[in-house]
Every structure is written in structure tokens, then in C-alpha cells.
Amino acid sequence: MHQDYFEHDVIVVGGGHSGSEAAAAAANMGADTLLITMKLADIGQMSCNPAIGGIGKGHIAREIDALGGIMGKATDRAGIQFRMLNKSKGPAVWGPRAQCGRRAYARAIRQELEAIDNLKMRSDMVKEILTDDAGETVTGVRTNLGKEFRAPCVVLTTGTFSNGVIHVGEQNFGGGRIGESASHGITGCLHDLGFESGRLKTGTPPRVDGRSIDYSVMEKQPGDPDATAFSFLTDDLPSVEAQLSCWLTDTTPETHEVLRTGFDRSPMFTGALDADGPRYCPSIEDKIDRFSEKDHHQLFIEPEGRDTHEVYVNGFSSSLPEEVQFEALRTVPGMEEAHMHRPGYAIEYDFFPPYQIEYSLETKYVDGLFFAGQINGTTGYEEAAAQGIMAGINAVQKLRQADPIVLKRSEAYIGVLIDDLVAKGTDEPYRMFTSRAEHRILLRQDNADQRLTELGHKLGLASKERLDRTREKERAIDVTRETLSDTTVSPQQVDDYLQSVGTSTLNQPRPVIELCKRPEVDSEDLLRHAGLYDEVVTEAPGMLSAPRLIEIDLKYEGYIDRQKDMVEEMEEKERWPIPDDFDYHALDNISIEARQKLSKVEPDNLGQASRVPGVRASDISVLMVLLKNEG
């Protein structure tokens, strides 16, 4: 028997966003990796919105790239429109977003994966997780084709497919996405191994034939001239002219009226579907129900690719009966003649509440078994991919008998995400927001490489080229910053410019760097205006210039220092480990709620304990005293 076909170091189950990153990371780190997914042609398929990034999510995508992941490169290749969201706010919360060709994105992911040497693929459905007799250590998987594939590490990323049920009005049927089968077997098998599962739901809007839309009554939303790429390796993007536009329109009171006629047949309202859905991605019926005072909601009409006229009606997610969706859609300005390719629908699926995983994403009950992506209760491609890359990394760390890599909340949104999941759990699909990151001023999308690429490289994941670019960027920033401190400008050189942006003029020469701190000043413009740009700037690789990068730091200087103090305080707490067998029930001077929650979550240290919902500052103080006495 040729063992190399049936035996691997790491098996990744599922070729969605999570599985693709997991497989890429494990294989790039040198593990002989097998990716098993239902259909190879569906690798990297976007289940819903054909877009990557946005606020919070864009940060994650940049972090995945900084570590050496594939999402960013695929996005840059498949992007048809690039924007930077939240530009009116501070740069910490700017979020890059790319509209992607759906087909192009899947193709780009497939190509990224095919370019990795020791990554093998298999088209098949996993039916069973195999373990040793005790059910304590994973040994492999059994598939629909009846074959057993063995590996000491298995990463499970089956998304919305586990016992997926699709709902449209009163109709429902099994499916993982429309037109794709659900997958069965795994949940039962995990129950036998001691896991608990829950149900969640999510929804998607109708797809529409773009030829049937009247764009002339909609507002055009073109790409953004100063959008940046997703990958730190990308040097340019298609010009705004070469990008496609999205279109804005609104629902009307009539739309809402029509939608309401279907409420009595909506699975959400009849109770046919009572799993929890993503509060922040509500269906249109949820929106008109919850915000009944609003007489319109904005819709984004988004192209699905350069090679198709299909469009995505962002904001119109629904599981109302099809004829209701259809009639309602036709009351939206510009959609009077719309032809739907298919209605919106809701899907409910199994997930595994994430108190059952470690920070490494390895499960607590079965050694070598990792969970990543939507099955941990998240929603979104970026959230899934982030867990995927970390699970892939930690599977290999385990093979190497090295410590798991756990990103801190102060280091990355990915750290926030995983910490939130593990420490707080979730009872609705979890998605990232910048507000979830208390250290968000440190965690900018523009500095993800400075935060993470060195680590990625040390792990054998980020390439030498990536590391070199990061170092070169850092050097460019340092050198330029020093030059800017040493350079003064005269009133003649800059007053015109200062006046034009509405800030006070100079009465004597000043160091440039001081001017760059002023909120009104755009440092690139200032330097160009003063005729100094070429002289003082050392160019940084990538899509942001050194002055732009420095300016962000300068403007945040005060906050950043304060943040760093907070981080230290928190890290102090993280350095207080809590023993594995710590008996919270024996503590009668902490609240009952804290006792219960802490027993369930089993935090590794005081920092994590402090973030478990229901645990109060007073509980933590008690714990700290106790641990001090013990330690």
C-alpha cells in the first residue's frame, strides 16, 4: 500500500475561507497537508456577498496577509472595485473593502493553493472523525467514498454545511448553500466525542439579472482613488476607471408594506426557524420590524464580476416567500423590472459553541482536532479565514511540539476575535467590529505587517520577500521621520498651503514634523507644496508612502502612548496563570455567576478570566489575591 496517499501530517476538512487558509498555512509551514472538500471547483466560494474587507473585517484581511496568508493576494487579483471605508473617521478605523468577481475570487484562491508544494487536494465528503479507542486523540477522517485518511492533526472547517437547512417562506430543505448538499454525519460523531452543538442561522439576499435594472435612477458609487491593496505585496491596483461601480438605491414605504404581507409566512416570525442570526446583518424583514419608524433602508447593488451581469442586492437579505420578495423588490426605484435569478434565503446550521476550544483553536476534548471558521459560531469570510490561518499554524506547531501561537488582543484583531470566542463564547453569529478591539489605535490596517510579518516569517509562513518589504518599510519610516525632524520649513514655503487647508500660518521657520501633526495637514501635500518631497522622503514599498504612514503615527501619538500603558497593565494580568484544575466552585467569595462561567470556560490566566462575561472586577481581585497566595 502506498501510504503517502492515505497518510498526512495535517488534514483540513472544507475548502471555504477558513479551510483554504488553514491548508495553505500548514503546507507552507512544511506539513504534508491534505485538503478534503466536497467539490474542488467550489474551493474559495463566497457564499454570500462578493466582497472582502470593510470596517474591522478589512483589518483582519490585512493581518492574514501580513502573516503570510492567501486572502489578500486573491482579493487584489479578483477585485473589481476597491474602496477605503470610514475615511471621515480616524485612520485607526479606516477599513479597506474590495468588491470581487465571485468566480475570479474562487479561481484566485484555487491558484494560490495549487502553487503550494506539499498541499494535496481531494474532492470528497468527510462523514466521520476518527480517534483512538478512548476518543481522546484524533487519528484521521472517514469519507463518503468509504476511505480512511490518517493524520495526527485534523482541522475542521465545514462552515454552514453541517446539517444545513435552507428556508424560503414556508419552504425548507437540506442544503449547505443553495444548489449544494448539506453535509451530515460529523455532528453526530462530535456529539459521541463529547462535544455540544448549537444552531445558528444566517441569510442572503436575492441575486438579480443586472440587465433588468434601471441604473439611471440610482446613485453611482465608483471605486476610490486612494484605496489601498489588501496584500502588502501588491504595488498597484487597477485605476478607478478600470474598476466597476456599485449603485445605491433605497427601499420605499411601499416596499415595506409589501414585505409585511409575507410576515405571517416568514420562518423567522412563524417560529419555523428560531436559531439566532447575526444581529448586525439583519434581514430586510428584521429591519422593518425592528426599526418600524424608518420608511426606507439603503440598498447597494453590487456587481458579481466582470464576466457576468448577475448582481447582488446588498441590504435585502430575506427569507420571506419568494413572491413577496419579488413584488417588494419591484417597488424599489430602478428595480421595477428586476428579474431574480433566485430569491434570498436563510440557512440554519450546526455550530460548536467555542468554549470547547483552546486559544490555539485545538478542541479541549480531542487532542489534535482543531475547529476553525463558521463552525465556531462566527460569520464572515475574514473571521473564518483568520481562524483558518491560526488553526493551520497551530496544527503545525503541535507537530513540531512547539508552543501554540496565540495572538494578543493588543497585537491583532485576530487576537481579539479568538479571545472573544474562547473567553466569552457567542450565542449569535459573531462578526468583527473595530469597537471590539480596545487597543484599536495600535491595530491599524496599515501597520499589520509591522505587527505580524516577523512572526509569520519566523514560523516559516511569511516569505523572505514579505519580511524584506516590511523591514524596508520600517526603515523608510525611520529614515524619513528622522529627516522630517531635522528639516525646517519657512513661512514662504508653506503658508499658502497651510492657509488653503484652513490652519494657521507660520511666523518663523518650524520643523516639518510639527506641521505634520496638525489634523488639517496632509503631509504628502505639504511636502510636495514645499518642494521638499523628493529630498526628504525615503520611499516605502507597498501602496502607502512613508509620510502618510508617519503622519498616522504622529496624529495618534498621544493615544498610542496611553494605549501602550493599558496594554502593559493587561499583560500583567495575562502573566498570572490559573492552574488547569483550578476549582472555582470551592470559592465562595466570588459571585455564583462567575463561579459557573469560569468553570465552563476554564481561562488560562487572569487576563482571560477578566474578560469572561458575567465576571466582575471584584471577582478578579479575589482571584488575584488567591493566586498570589498560591504562587
Added chain:
Amino acid sequence: MHQDYFEHDVIVVGGGHSGSEAAAAAANMGADTLLITMKLADIGQMSCNPAIGGIGKGHIAREIDALGGIMGKATDRAGIQFRMLNKSKGPAVWGPRAQCGRRAYARAIRQELEAIDNLKMRSDMVKEILTDDAGETVTGVRTNLGKEFRAPCVVLTTGTFSNGVIHVGEQNFGGGRIGESASHGITGCLHDLGFESGRLKTGTPPRVDGRSIDYSVMEKQPGDPDATAFSFLTDDLPSVEAQLSCWLTDTTPETHEVLRTGFDRSPMFTGALDADGPRYCPSIEDKIDRFSEKDHHQLFIEPEGRDTHEVYVNGFSSSLPEEVQFEALRTVPGMEEAHMHRPGYAIEYDFFPPYQIEYSLETKYVDGLFFAGQINGTTGYEEAAAQGIMAGINAVQKLRQADPIVLKRSEAYIGVLIDDLVAKGTDEPYRMFTSRAEHRILLRQDNADQRLTELGHKLGLASKERLDRTREKERAIDVTRETLSDTTVSPQQVDDYLQSVGTSTLNQPRPVIELCKRPEVDSEDLLRHAGLYDEVVTEAPGMLSAPRLIEIDLKYEGYIDRQKDMVEEMEEKERWPIPDDFDYHALDNISIEARQKLSKVEPDNLGQASRVPGVRASDISVLMVLLKNEG
């Protein structure tokens, strides 16, 4: 209610090769057409070999194009290697073949469909065929989403999906293709309407990671410098250098030995799968079983696209247990390290024996319901597409209350295909061969446009541009031929050339046209050599020059005339209609077999009756006398 969403002129069920052509034809002819298929992203998916054309099949593909279909254009766009097969034989049986990018082909088909104005699409599964209360006239379909779509004509093209069951070794499970669900419901519904169904099977080889193959020990098979395009609208193809190569290798005695170890677990040999399969596309186990004296079989390693390393192992179709396939594959030179993406498998599915359809492809039992493609018992993309285009045409003819379009056996391979199906039926998957066409000398791939484009245009299907090109081609042939007849060449002009190709030299000037008839002579070369080319040739649009086209006619002149006589004789018979209610059982002077077969098939005329298997010439004579007396 907006009726335009739920009511259409023609509904096509299934977006495979047959459904795509049917929908394109109906919509291009002006019908408001709805294409319903399980998943829009799978439109135009090649289930098996990523190639179009070949001997016989290439003819069909060209005919579909000539009529105004989409297969040829998509093939030219997606082709990665073009060849002309059978070049060593006469030009009547030359067969164009293109290796295509699997993803690129599906994308090209989707784009062709999206470019058609009144074609709408829907992603959904049809569960039920709706009829009037009497079950005699189709009224629409009901889908998985519980919706009813109405149309007076419904074309059913569900391929291998109806109750599809996939087999690999002793494993089997439902599926329409691997990773795709089977479709259920339609067969039962057709049984209720009085249809009979049968089971057929087909198989596919493993997919392999091309990076794991050692091509250095294989024979390279590059593209062909004088291959022609599939569409008569295409003017050039990528250069041979820009095309990809296929690779040849062979199974070995060891391969066969390993394969035999799995015979006791093969669904073919254990009887688990006893539907009939395509005799001419046998599985590798069939081949070594039937041809046990052969110690090797040729395998073609074919690329799946420019953007993937996946390859298709043509010739290694199998449903043996996966480990047997795997070990056997690894005994093939160059495949010692091969990694399979998935094993080969066999699939069995429902089909509807085609005595239940008319020549128009409309069913005999339900008015307005058409069957096309694999569900009529054929195999192959081209065979499916051919039926699709004819069903689409005839659905619209029906709406127009016009006569159905039935191509004659002497007019097109498509005519042969449909006549064979309807008149002879099939009990194994039917595929086209040139030998099935008794008039094959008339039915060349190079003259499909001359045979069919005028008809296509008259129907409103072939574009004006297409017709103009055909007319221009015909004119170029006529003018050039006349010039060639009027031009003489001297021995000095051509003797060198004649000698070089090994035919006798001249002793006096002769008309060029005479030389062109000689089998050794390549007319283009001759004219170039004589310095006459530019002077005597009127260029034809498309990829074949006027002299090349004329030469083919010249070389076949004798045969062509004889063929034309035969055709007339046959057509004479076709002009003898047989009344609908003709009672064959009442004839006791024809054979019992003939009585039974003819009653089942109910041929429209004497010509068709003569082709029903089991009907003898003597039976036909009796019938003719009878009809003469009656008429």
C-alpha cells in the same frame, strides 16, 4: 402579481450542454425563455472529459455552430489545444477536437447565455412537471422552492442527475456528479404521465495533480498547426506554441494485474451496477476483461485548463475500489508518484427510452414537453447539445404553430442522431460515429455551414453575419473553382512540385483543376509553387481557404454523385407517409418482430420504418404495396 416572473414561453430545465443550447436557441428565436438549473455557477459544466469534438462529435459541434448555436464559440474561446483527428483518412471523416479549460468553458457558455436578451435564468431544482388535468399538455414546472413556473413548452435536459447513483468499488451514494446532489421527483412524475424509464450508466477516470506526474517519460502530443476552429465565425486560433500539450503513456501488465485484484469488489462485476454502459467508452476494467490478450492500453494525460495543474487521465475510467485505482495508476510510467484528487467512479441514472419522443423531440404523450440530451439515452456533450438546439428550435416552432424542423440523415449528423434515437431506440448510451452516417461524404465538418446556416438564419437563429459569411464562402468557392478550371499550368511551373509529392510530371500544359484532383496534390501548395495563388484564389472567410475547400469536393466528386443518388432513393421512401393510426398488428404478411417494433416506434413514413431494427427489406416492400393501395 407580476406574471412576467412566473410565466414564460419556454422553460428549459437543466443548464448542461443540452439545456444551454436549448435555452439559447429558444431565446435567440425570440421566445421569452427561462432556464432553470440547480446551480447557475455550474452552467456548461463538463461532467467528464474537458474536450469538445473528435471524430463524429466534431461534426456535430460544427453543425450546431452552423445553425447558430453556442458550443462552437465557447469551444474556440476556452480551447487550450486544437487538433484535427483522423487526418490520415479522407477529409469526410476528419474530426476537429479541442481540449478545453474546464472552468473556461463553463464561463464561456455562461457568457454566451448572458448575452442573449430574452433569456432569464433561475437557480433552483425542478421537482415536478405540471400538466393540464388530463395529463396531456404541459403547463409548467414546480420547483424545490415550491414555486410554479408556467409555459406552454418545457424542455427537459436533466442529464445524469435523475436518481443518479455514484459507485466506487463497494461504495455507492446518490449524486448527479461527484460533489453534486442527484435530482429526485421528475422520474416519478413522468411515470405518472405514462412514460417508461430505464437505467444507464457511464464512468469517469480519476483526476490527478499534474505536479505529481513525471512527463519526461511520456510522449508529448502538441496542438496541431492546421487545426481549424469550431465556429464558422472564428478567424484564428492561438498559435501551436501558445497551446498546451497532452501526454501519452500506457498501462503495463503490472497495472492490469493490480486492477484485477479489485474485480471482486467492482460494481460492474459484482452485479451491484447492472445498467448498460457506453460500449465505446469502456472502463479500464472492461478493457482488460474484454481484451485480455492486450498487455497495455494507451492513456492520454490531458490538462484541465491554463489555470490549474489538475489533469484528466483519459482512458482510465474506473469504478474499482479507490485503493486499487490508486495502486494501479502508480504502475503507469510517469505516474509512480501520482496524487489523485479523487478516484474514478461510475454513475447510473434514469433515462427515457427515446421511442417516446417524436422527431421534433417533443414527447409523444405530453404535448409541449420536450426531452433532450442524456435523458434520451445518449452520451457526450455534442450529442446532448445537438438535441438541445433542436428541442429549443422545435419548442419555438410549436409556439409559432409552424412545422417542426427535422433534419434529414443526408443533411446532418444531427439528423442521423435523432433518427437513430427515435427510429431505432438505444439500450446503451448512444454516441456518434462517422460510420453511423451512411451519407458521411456529404456531411463534412467543413461544409456544415453550407448545409445548415441558411436554415438557421431562416429560423431567426443564425445571425445575418453568419449567413453573410456562408454566402461569401460559397461565392469564393464558385469563383475560385471557375478560375481554376480556366487556368492552365505548364510543366515548368509545376513539375518540381509534382515530383516532390511523388506524382507524375506533365508533358504539356494542363488545367490546374485536373491536378488538384490527384490524391497526392495539396492544392494550396501547388498554386503557391506555380506562383498563381494570389492571382486565382478568392479568399473565403473562416479558417479554410477556397482551394482547400474545392480540393475536398474534387477528390470526392465520384462518391458525392453516387451519394446523392442514394439520398434521392431514400428520400423517395421518406415521402411515403404512414398514417398515425396505422395498425401493424393487422398485417399478417410482415414478420412478427416487425409488427411489434413498428407498433412501438410508430414511424412517420416508410423511410423511418425501414430503419427500425428488426424490420427487413421484405417487410418494407409489403408495407409499400399496402400504402400504395391505400393512397
